[in-house]
Amino acid sequence: MELPNPQPEEPPSWDELYSVNLMPSELFVKFRKELEGLRVGVNLEFYNAPTNDYHAKLVLKPLSPERRWKFVYEPLRQDVRILSKKIPLTRFLNLQFGVGHNFQMNATGWKFNLTTCLGGDGVSRIRNKTTLSLCPGVDFRFGWRADYVIPEITGSLGTDEPLFNMNSGRLQASLDRVEAILTSSNYY
Template identity: 75%
Template sequence: MEGTSNGEEPASFEERYSVNLMPSEVFLKFRKEIQGFRVGVNLELYNSPLNDYHAKLVLKPLAFERKWKLIYEPLYQDVQLVSKKIPITKFLNLQVGVGHSFSLHATGWKWKLTSCLGGDGMSRIRNKTSLGLCPGVDFRFGWRADFVLPEFTGGVGTDEPLFNMNSGRLEASLDRVEAIFTHTEGEQ
């Protein structure tokens, strides 16, 4: 554990390492592939920080070079045209979109710069892992890990101890679980 030169007791194992397997987002996605397009209905349930529910209708081309998707939220009467994530560097992506709220009679645009790395004073990895259960049924898990790597220090002829270890910190969580059901034209 950490050296106690500052008079503090080292943190316990439970304080340094935590894994939360309760997802804050659960999505059910129903997709139908029709003539080069994917039409989808997304039911999105959020339980943190507030309990919330979104239903979305999504249309996007199936082509590999697709550049956009159209999203309509009937409960909020919002429509959005969103670009796919555009890679800026290996770990940095840009996404832009324009939208209109029929209930507010307002049109606007937004952009989002995202990375799988970075955090608040810690290193962060965010990723999605997909698992194909059978043809037409997939599960996707969104997870994150915030960490500080262990650190070893020491000194000879100084006021530092010969060997000192900071065991690091890890906070991992399963943030999102998606169940995706896809029906293609060839299926009955």
């Protein structure tokens, strides 16, 4: 018994292959004041997805280029942390570690974070931040992500495979975070 030839699969539309989402899921407003070699900041963080959430943070860190730490206090969660600067292990791999205490739970702990701007779940991924300075003391930072599969062209001659075959790839890009950074400094 011979099975009927299945119908050739319909190629995906351009809308399925390429998508760009410009609605950010995170909005940050950061107020910074530079004093005596330190930067004091108040961060107001609004999260839209997956749930609506709000965080307020007080951040203190040295201004020197070789700064190695930052202090973060979250009054709503009653959480205090001291975090290291992101330490580059390779060109694309960073390590950050920290120690913290939560006053509500009366718990102290440490954590580390190994991050990269590349990689994803079976798909190539680029994650990056781009900063746009409008004027001294007013900056916008955009956190964006692009998941992609590079286009591929194959072919063969004298086999069962087609002479020419093209996979047009995929791209899903999104604007994940928008930050407005307002800095007050005596150095302008």
